[in-house]
Amino acid sequence: MKLHHGTPPDGTVRDWLDARAQSGGTAIVFPETGGTLSWQQLQAEAARIALDLTALGINKGDSVAVMHPNGRDGVIALYAALYGGFRATMINLAAGPDAIAYALEHSEARVAFVHPDQRDVFDQAKPAHLNIYLPTSSTSQVDLHPLQASDDALLMYTSGTTGRPKGVVHTHASLLAGGWTVTVAHHLTAQDRGFCVLPIYHINGQCVTVMGSLVSGGSLAMVSRFSASQFWEQAATGEVTWFSVVPTIISHVLHAKDDPAPAVRSRIRFGRSASSALAVETQTAFQNRFGIPIVETMGLTETAAQILSNPLDPARHKIGSSGIAYGNEARIADENGTPSPTDVEGEIQVRGPNVMKGYLKNPDATANAFAGAWFRTGDLGRMDADGYVYVTGRLKELIIKGGENIAPREIDEALYQHPDVMEAAAFARPCPQYGERVEAAVRLRPGSSATPDDLVALCTTRVGTFKAPDCVHILDELPKGPSGKIQRLYLNEMLYGKS
Template structure:
């Protein structure tokens, strides 16, 4: 496979009349998606896009996203998806850093992108639906897909930049194709009759590989939700007969506490997949009881295309575990000095295989730091049991050191989620003159539930060692979240009582 877009071409040939993507009453069959993307490719060629050129796109979860995404690939371009919520300053950084030849933007987000494009001298095309449709109709479809080698870059995903300015992870056609096929064939086991829930942002690695590309590879249907809302999600699941739900932990928590629509039927839901961050065990079990489908946890990063480990559907699973390395991938735990870590010990996850990025765009220093001797160092701390199952302990940088003792927020958060009033929880460190750091927690409560900070502290104190329980608990209306719904601990600010 020399170009990722051949996944679409194959499904269009085999399943042309099947619905590829749906948003409420708007649908595209595989034949229509293939044709529209070929017209985008022709448009880009007319705009001077050459093989290897970077093309930025800012699109919501609408059928237009895959049209533009596969059109860029068909033209031989490199897709640079951008978060629609970015401001002009952030967009300008991305456009300048990757050297984008052109940016395509949905009208709703045009103000910030056009400002940035003017600042960086980047061509910009606003995809106003009627005008853009007319523009595409004026171009004959580019029938021949531009050949790329398997190692050519297909996608640049910019990381969140928690440790500085964002870095662009370069993923090759081989990276994405192999990760997609492994996900489709061995993890989700998707077929043409499946309907995948498309509530994960498609500009993110999780949504792209596990939802969009996996659905397309199998000839399945992807039903889209542009902005996650638990009630709308339940309505879509019922209306479209969703068979595979994909989400992050905050989505599962929201669905667990949402009111089910009248006559809601989960009969077709056969599988749920969680990733992005650790899923509290209480939430996992609660979802399975309510919806009658197993939840399989996986693990990955933008730099790993993204899937690296998974609880495989045809093997025993372990709640709270990210599972086993997937096909074509190896994992191990390493200590600070690079030595291996024995089962039961805690170390940093290192990964190698066909899913590892080719590097960070124009950042050889960062690439050399992250990828050593072929192993990508994730920054995530984990332990592995005697069966080879990995259990995330925490992000290396999130670990709290209180009075010389290591405290892993994930462990404390699991205890907080066991409190009957707690809906969401985040544990962070705060400066302390004596202990160095103190344990603090910010929680939200379930609808209609009541609890005081003191009650929550007492709950944790009974269940973890004295140096682990939070001395400060703040009850908030909501927790800050990123585009995928992942809780952003770096935006949580706590202070002493």
């Protein structure tokens, strides 16, 4: 398979993995263990497991769940599902048990790859029919399912304002296009090695680093999780030339005491920031201290990650902007779908080969997400005369904590499980560490003895520590509109004044 920078990749992930195996070379190194995985080894392992799954009767397009952190076994499981023509269903390990159970049930996963550390969570959350993949000794001769670029490849769940996660379906074509947009924007080549510190069950880790390396023919240094104290040491051991992170990680690295060695500084061409807005002060301080340029970008789960990026040339950076479109088209439009004039705020919309097929088993949500061929991001922004987009707000009420989308209603529903909670509304509070943090306000029934700590503990149990509110405010009344709907967007001002 050959990469043409003017057109998106053709074929399937299977085709591209076969081509990389024939070319040879290293696919992934693991700085924490010293292990390596060549393209040939990755292809052979993926093909072997794919044949095994086929022999087990897993049909083309069936969901295959992957509950693994970053690592050798997890990335092989991912590629095995893709290689076999199944729908790789990446389970967010940071989600609470309710969300994991919903994803496993809703996806109708036929089999699951489960890391030993996730076994207890899996056993608690799994539907009765779902079992862990175990290699078989079957000697039956089977052929892999035939594959086309339009076939389903990836299923990844993302929070929405409804509170229920939506299952985003990508085809082989859109998944590969996600890696292609990154390759084109950042001029990735076979000599590049990305630093995969973000989990591959998030679209950034999945498409930017994993698919980016597959399409570009480069390689990855993959670690199990981000560590501020080991970031530069792992970058040195892995011999990385670029990295993709979120603003929270940039802030953590900036405030850590360690500096990269001169050889690391000279080897790393750039770092990229995505998932939420990067503070201008943080970007400037990072670049001044470490001498490594940060490229600000924008992407979504529904667009196989990147839709916008600042050019690689620092002279063309516009700090504060998410950049220009690469590999797809972006526009600003009003509520009627009419393109907005230059520098006039509207909704950011995108169309291109990297846009999702749709939301699994949710045709209404899929229809509402598009204005004709344009995907509606739900983000507000403006575009300048040079095509640079500036994000100005969000139509949706999502809370973005450390680059992770959190639906306020999911927190509301957890709070409503307490018998004394009469009204509940979660909201975003500005936070220097995570960009935004979760807080909530409730109205309790008269005479209740429930405390804020009780309610935080309830949320922690239901949705996990990361999504649980940092604090819960107990109020006599929550702000409401004329129809009686709780107005969560007024809570920040009501509780903290204008800030």
